[in-house]
Each structure stands twice: as C-alpha cells, then as structure tokens.
Amino acid sequence: MIPGEPNSLSLEDLAKPVIKKDNELLIKTIEVGIDGTDLDIIKGVHGEPPPDSKKIILGHEALGKVLDSGASVKKFVKGALVVPTVRRPCNIASCIPCRKNESDMCITGRYLERGIKGLNGFLSEYFVEEEDYLVEIPSSIADVAVLMEPLSICIKTFTIIDKIQKRLSWEAEKTLILGAGPLGILFTLLMKSKGYETVVLSRSSEQSSKAELIRLIGARYYSTISTSSADIKNSEGGFDIIIEATGVYEMVLKSFEYLKKNGIIALTGIYNTSHQIQLNFGKVLLDLVLDNKVVFGAVNSNISHFREAVSETLKNYSRWKGILHKITADKIKLVDFPELVSKKSNFIKKIITFK
Numbered sequence: 001m002i003p004g005e006p007n008s009l010s011l012e013d014l015a016k017p018v019i020k021k022d023n024e025l026l027i028k029t030i031e032v033g034i035d036g037t038d039l040d041i042i043k044g045v046h047g048e049p050p051p052d053s054k055k056i057i058l059g060h061e062a063l064g065k066v067l068d069s070g071a072s073v074k075k076f077v078k079g080a081l082v083v084p085t086v087r088r089p090c091n092i093a094s095c096i097p098c099r100k101n102e103s104d105m106c107i108t109g110r111y112l113e114r115g116i117k118g119l120n121g122f123l124s125e126y127f128v129e130e131e132d133y134l135v136e137i138p139s140s141i142a143d144v145a146v147l148m149e150p151l152s153i154c155i156k157t158f159t160i161i162d163k164i165q166k167r168l169s170w171e172a173e174k175t176l177i178l179g180a181g182p183l184g185i186l187f188t189l190l191m192k193s194k195g196y197e198t199v200v201l202s203r204s205s206e207q208s209s210k211a212e213l214i215r216l217i218g219a220r221y222y223s224t225i226s227t228s229s230a231d232i233k234n235s236e237g238g239f240d241i242i243i244e245a246t247g248v249y250e251m252v253l254k255s256f257e258y259l260k261k262n263g264i265i266a267l268t269g270i271y272n273t274s275h276q277i278q279l280n281f282g283k284v285l286l287d288l289v290l291d292n293k294v295v296f297g298a299v300n301s302n303i304s305h306f307r308e309a310v311s312e313t314l315k316n317y318s319r320w321k322g323i324l325h326k327i328t329a330d331k332i333k334l335v336d337f338p339e340l341v342s343k344k345s346n347f348i349k350k351i352i353t354f355k
C-alpha cells in the first residue's frame with residue numbers, strides 16, 4: 001500500500017523478517033483485524049510509509065505466536081501468544097509521556113505507529129517486534145484476542161472517565177454511546193460490565209444486526225433514522241456520561257444536548273476539519289462552566305491499557321464471548337482482502353486469518 005495513493009493496495013512476496021536486536025522476537029501472525037483507520041489509509045486519506053520506503057504494510061490489530069527470540073528476551077517463551085501495541089515513543093528527551101511508557105499521550109507528535117505512521121504493520125505472515133511492545137495472551141482468550149487493540153482504546157477512555165467522575169463523591173449512572181461500530185459495541189460491553197445503565201444511538205436501523213447485538217448486551221438502542229433528539233430526551237432524560245465514537249460532528253453537538261449537569265463527554269472520533277458550522281460557542285462554554293461539565297478527547301492507548309484489556313476479557317469471558325465472537329465472525333484469507341476492498345463492501349469488521 002502506498003500511503004496517499006488511493007487504492008494502491010497490493011499483495012506482495014516479501015523476505016521473512018529476521019531478528020536483528022537481542023530484545024526482538026520473531027512472531028508468526030495468526031489474525032489481524034481491519035478497522036476504519038486501515039480503510040482510511042486504503043482510501044489515501046491517512047498513513048505515512050517507513051522512511052526508507054514508499055509503501056507501508058498495513059495492520060495494527062494483531063494476534064501472533066512467538067517463533068523465536070533474541071538473546072536478552074526474558075518475558076516470552078517460544079509458542080507464547082502475543083498481541084503487539086501500536087504506537088512507538090518519539091524518543092525525544094523532553095517528551096515526558098514517551099519517557100514514561102505513555103506514548104499515547106506523546107507531546108511532540110513525532111511518535112511512530114505500526115501499520116499507520118512510519119512503521120510497517122502486522123498484515124504479513126511474520127513480523128518482528130521488541131519485547132517491551134508485546135502483551136502475553138492466555139490461551140483461554142486466544143479466540144477473541146485480536147480485539148485487544150480496539151478494547152484497549154475503550155479501556156483508556158473509561159480510565160479517564162472514571163478519574164474525572166471521582167471528582168464527585170457519587171457514582172455516575174447512565175451512559176450514552178454514540179455509534180455502533182466495533183468500537184461502539186466494545187464500549188457498550190465495557191460500560192454494561194462496569195454496571196452502568198447503557199443506551200446506544202447510531203444511524204443503523206432498529207432492525208439492523210448492530211442494533212440486535214447492542215440489545216443482546218443488555219443496552220437500549222435508538223436509531224437516528226427513526227428517533228428524534230426530542231424523543232430520546234423524553235424517554236431517557238439526560239446522561240451522566242456520553243462516549244462519542246462516530247467521528248461525526250453533528251453527533252458531538254447532540255451529545256451536548258443530552259448531557260446532564262456535572263456530566264462527562266468523551267470524544268474518540270477522528271473529526272473532519274473541513275466542516276464548518278455556525279455555533280453559539282459562548283453558550284456552549286457557559287453551559288460547561290455553569291453545569292460543571294467536562295469534555296475531553298482520547299486517542300490511541302499504551303501497554304497498560306492492553307494489559308487491562310486482557311484482564312477484563314479474562315474476567316468477563318463467559319459473559320462477553322458470545323458478543324466478541326459475533327464481532328470477529330467475519331474471517332477472510334489475506335489473498336481475498338484486496339478484492340474485497342476493491343468491491344467497497346460495507347463490512348463492520350473483517351478479521352484476516354493466517355491459520
């Protein structure tokens with residue numbers, strides 16, 4: 001794939017990667033999940049190749065098995081199942097977040113991301129990765145482990161929400177998730193498991209498979225097609241927590257309408273900067289102040305969030321597996337991927353399997 005060049009996706013035979021440093025491992029890829037970021041790179045609107053190349057190997061949601069390791073590797077044995085993190089630190093001395101293993105909060109913007117920005121991804125039969133960027137996966141959750149990357153994003157967002165909520169001496173009760181894509185579904189699963197009454201609003205119809213999945217989790221579902229903002233406010237009142245996972249700015253505006261006093265809005269979408277709207281910004285700001293509301297943005301995740309994603313999945317596996325299996329049900333072979341993309345099929349999530 002040549003970043004910036006739409007539909008330049010191709011399948012190529014490459015040499016098997018080799019371990020070059022003592023702290024590296026050779027991994028056999030088992031599964032790679034495809035998400036909206038990959039589709040944006042394929043469309044040519046996102047992505048940056050490694051410095052020595054015009055092309056980038058896609059893929060940043062992966063599960064693999066350790067085949068071999070460098071001399072200093074201590075944490076993983078051969079045969080261990082691993083999930084790699086995505087972002088690599090900028091290594092600039094003044095960047096405290098990167099120095100503290102929190103490259104998701106990098107302040108220089110000179111971080112790299114596997115399969116997205118300046119580094120090849122995992123959509124190949126083998127990949128090499130450093131020990132510090134891998135998380136071990138217990139075999140009991142291997143069947144859903146390809147979702148650890150998107151789940152780690154939900155964990156990061158929830159961790160921030162929880163810290164903000166703790167400024168108050170009472171618990172939040174009601175959550176609204178905007179969007180029912182894979183991330184919206186994972187947010188719903190997480191918030192329900194944390195004990196929140198959860199409502200989901202998205203553009204898919206009330207009869208869609210996404211809506212069905214949301215109801216299966218035990219959340220209420222509304223479609224923007226058949227429900228007006230006034231209807232939602234009438235039947236639901238307001239929400240203590242709103243997680244925006246669509247990237248559509250109209251949804252952000254709706255979230256301001258639905259938020260209760262002292263509420264929290266988490267923005268996790270990638271918003272189009274070419275959209276301009278007329279807005280009474282003074283009123284938006286005044287409402288934030290007078291109602292003690294908090295709005296924050298969250299992107300990416302660090303290794304601590306991946307580890308927590310693993311422990312939450314282990315803890316909730318029996319309750320979550322049915323839903324997680326539905327999200328990962330659409331498995332295809334790598335050879336079929338370019339054709340699928342060229343057909344512009346409308347899919348929720350594809351899992352490319354190398355088994």
Ligand SMILES: [Zn+2]
Pocket residue numbers: 089090091092095097098103105106107108109110111
């Ligand atoms: Zn940094």
